[in-house]
Amino acid sequence: MTSSALQAQGLGLGYGARRVIDGLDMDLPAGKVTAILGPNGCGKSTLLHAMARLIPLQAGHILLEGQDMARMAPKTLARRLAILPQAPLVPPGILVADLVRRGRAPWRGLLEPWNAAHAQVCDQALAAVGLTDLAQEPLESLSGGQRQRAWIALVLAQATPVLLLDEPTTWLDLPHQMEILGLLRRLNRDNGTTVISVLHDLNLAARFSDHLILLGPRGLVAAGAPDAVITETHLLEAFALAARVLPDPVSGTPMVCPL
Amino acid sequence: MAVKLGLILLLFLLAVALTLGVGVQGLSWQAVRGAMGGYDPNDPLQVVLAEIRLPRLAAGLIAGGALGVAGSVMQALTRNPLADPGLLGVDAGAAFAVVLGALYLGQSDAGILAALAFPGAALAAMAVFLLGGGLSGEPGPIRLTLAGLAMSALLLSLVNGLILLRGDALEVFRFWIAGTLALGLQKPLLALAGVSLVGWWLALWIAPLLETLALGRGLARGLGTSPLKVQGAALLAITLLTGSAVAIAGPIAFLGLIVPPLARRLAGRNLRHELLAAPFIGASVLLFADALGRMILAPAEVRVGVMTAILGGPVFVWIARSLRLGEVR
Numbered sequence: 155m156t157s158s159a160l161q162a163q164g165l166g167l168g169y170g171a172r173r174v175i176d177g178l179d180m181d182l183p184a185g186k187v188t189a190i191l192g193p194n195g196c197g198k199s200t201l202l203h204a205m206a207r208l209i210p211l212q213a214g215h216i217l218l219e220g221q222d223m224a225r226m227a228p229k230t231l232a233r234r235l236a237i238l239p240q241a242p243l244v245p246p247g248i249l250v251a252d253l254v255r256r257g258r259a260p261w262r263g264l265l266e267p268w269n270a271a272h273a274q275v276c277d278q279a280l281a282a283v284g285l286t287d288l289a290q291e292p293l294e295s296l297s298g299g300q301r302q303r304a305w306i307a308l309v310l311a312q313a314t315p316v317l318l319l320d321e322p323t324t325w326l327d328l329p330h331q332m333e334i335l336g337l338l339r340r341l342n343r344d345n346g347t348t349v350i351s352v353l354h355d356l357n358l359a360a361r362f363s364d365h366l367i368l369l370g371p372r373g374l375v376a377a378g379a380p381d382a383v384i385t386e387t388h389l390l391e392a393f394a395l396a397a398r399v400l401p402d403p404v405s406g407t408p409m410v411c412p413l
Numbered sequence: 414m415a416v417k418l419g420l421i422l423l424l425f426l427l428a429v430a431l432t433l434g435v436g437v438q439g440l441s442w443q444a445v446r447g448a449m450g451g452y453d454p455n456d457p458l459q460v461v462l463a464e465i466r467l468p469r470l471a472a473g474l475i476a477g478g479a480l481g482v483a484g485s486v487m488q489a490l491t492r493n494p495l496a497d498p499g500l501l502g503v504d505a506g507a508a509f510a511v512v513l514g515a516l517y518l519g520q521s522d523a524g525i526l527a528a529l530a531f532p533g534a535a536l537a538a539m540a541v542f543l544l545g546g547g548l549s550g551e552p553g554p555i556r557l558t559l560a561g562l563a564m565s566a567l568l569l570s571l572v573n574g575l576i577l578l579r580g581d582a583l584e585v586f587r588f589w590i591a592g593t594l595a596l597g598l599q600k601p602l603l604a605l606a607g608v609s610l611v612g613w614w615l616a617l618w619i620a621p622l623l624e625t626l627a628l629g630r631g632l633a634r635g636l637g638t639s640p641l642k643v644q645g646a647a648l649l650a651i652t653l654l655t656g657s658a659v660a661i662a663g664p665i666a667f668l669g670l671i672v673p674p675l676a677r678r679l680a681g682r683n684l685r686h687e688l689l690a691a692p693f694i695g696a697s698v699l700l701f702a703d704a705l706g707r708m709i710l711a712p713a714e715v716r717v718g719v720m721t722a723i724l725g726g727p728v729f730v731w732i733a734r735s736l737r738l739g740e741v742r
Contacts, residue, residue: 208631232637239631243492245624247682259625260637264618312636 159184159219159316159348160205166213167200173212174200178374180367184219184315187342188350189359191383192369193393198352199240201369202320205350206237218316232260236309237318244293250304251289254279257311279310282344283337299330306337317341319351323358331355335362360384360407368392384408417679425693428700432470433462435704464598471606472597473700473717476662479609481695483654484669485676485687486616489623490647491545491557494732497670498534498655501561505568506537507659512575524601527660531608534659535652537564542648591718592663594703605657612653613692619646620685665718667725671698674732698724 158181165178174197182188190198203209205216207223216223218235226234236257245253257279258272280286283303288296293304302322309317322338323331338349339362353359359366360380368375368383370392376383385408389395395412402409453459480498487496487503498504510533514526541564545557622643626633630640658665672695673687680690699717702724706715 203631206631206635208634228634228639229637232635235635237631237635239629239635241629242632243627243629245492245627245682246494249682252682256625256628256636259621262621264621308632309635 157184157219158182158217159186160350161217161220162201162205162214163217164214165201165204165211165216167197167204167209168212175369176213176373178214180374180377182348182350182367183365184348185342185346186348186364187339187362188348188365188367189353189363190350190367190369191353191356191359191392192375193371196369196371196392198369199320202237202318202350202352203239206235206318207231208237208239229260232312232314234314235316235318236312236314238305238309238320238322240320240324242305246294248293249289250285250291250293250296250307251276251280253293253304254289254307254311257308257313260312275313276307276311279307282310282341283307299326299333302326302330302334303337306334310341315346316348317350319349321352321354323353323355331358338362356384356389356410357402357407360409361402361405380407384410421679421690421693421697424697428697428704429470429474431704432473432700433466435707468597468602469594469703470700471602472594472600472661473703474696475602475606475609476592476594476658476665477668477696477699478692479612479654479658479695480665480668480699481672481676481691481693482609482613482616482688483651483658484671484695485673485684485691486623486647486650486654487669488673489620489627489684490644490651492627493557494674495558495670495729496561497667498651498658499664499666499669500558500565500729501538501541502564502568503534503538503541503651503655504659504664505565505572506540507531507534507656508664509533509537509568509572509575511660512572516575516579524604527601527605530660531652531656534656535648537568538648538651538655540564542644591716591722592659592665593716593718594662594699595714597661600661602661605661608653609657612650612657613688615646615650615653617685617688619643619650620688623647624684663718665699666722667729668695668699668721670732671721671725671728674728 160182162178162180165175166173167175178201190201192198200209204211211224218226218231223231254276255268255272258275262272277286280289283306285300285303285307288300293301296304306319306322319338323334326334335358338351341347342349363380365378366380366383367377368388375392376388384399386397386399389397389399389410397413398411399408400411401407483498483503484496487498487501488494490496507530510529511526514529518525541557541561544560544564622638625636625638626640626643633640672691675694676687676690679694680686699721702720703717706717706720709715
């Protein structure tokens, strides 16, 4: 029996009077790679933002490792859970190494000088994403895939057991999508980090994840292992998409062929 | 690094020497040394030094230093290289409050009038920040600059309106149209120096939080920062700094715009380093502009507020043109 990294209980989310998610219960396993899937506008990103406490809950609770998140101090939360939003802002002229250093913010006092321990965490983060050689380059000079890896290095420097990513592969071409998802998979395997991302590509999500959450227009459709979640009936319910589901000839995970 | 530090220091000392030495009455080192040995009120050179030049120097140091830091904080807070306490209406707010006070309280107490600059600056800073979209999302440079210009224009026309209500308005009017360092002796310099030091300290203290905020609200909150608290502290620092500067010297255009890029070039991209360099660069630029203003039309003087406007206009155009389209929202 695996423990939960994050649990939602009777979760209600929305903007003003418009409810996007209502009465959602779910359980995200610790130490696993989870992908949140669903059609545009079904509340995937909203759900992810709520799990990082970026937006207020309209109803229900979110538990982080069994503790109610609403009562945690901001720094405590930031030491246990990191989020990479979809389009963070690039400070003009910033170097990759300086960007990654900012990930240490929750671990540093405001007047505490930079020290070797922080530097080591940042070096490891840069090495993990393969950007050690580009550390002294301006972020703006990097390619799309390298840039995304730099942002991931920032949240890695935050050194949290739980990592949330909002559509980390959007705007990237297929090889770079594979590269980012492979990187997240490896981080999970090497460090035991719980990785939770919002993704669009069903086949890649099935291939790189242990656990899937499929949302539809009327809330949760299915949750569980890829084989159990990516089925023809679930796709019809979530996306109104008629499709055949075949085993992926490379990985054996479910593969969607739209009809 | 050492070279750049030396450069900052050299320019600073040169500006100080120029301020003490340049004027209608030339000043020699003998006079300065004599004054240090013991003040002789019968020596006209020493009187010039003690009652004109030194207060002028103090006014320039405080106002220039404070505006330099205020400009850097503002640009970091708004992520806008065009932000400046003058452009964003903060010093117009301070000016409005002081003139309003002078009109209704009489010009009796310089301390009270100077103190009024702070609520004025605070209200204007908050109004511009809200109008510019500070709460609803990520305020873009263009929206914020427009809000600031509108606020500035409104408040300055109110200032002009108030001044025109007075019979003896000309001197007041001149002070509030373009700043000057000539009135230092009439101001509570020590108190205002203290207030700007508090503002500087606050800015230095929150610098890493402002850097985190520059990554966008979502990521900043994910890193354990509370955007509202940081923004509030930054606005407080801007208010303390701009209020002090305006209370001493009146409105000084563009100084907060010129200083931050220079400070970044000399001190690097670390905001705390930039904020450490900014007051020295700000004071140097202001004192140079002041000395220049006293030289070109001698024995008359061009007010330093006019000089910085002349110097800063081209800088504004240059920065605006070098902004890439992606940064303009």
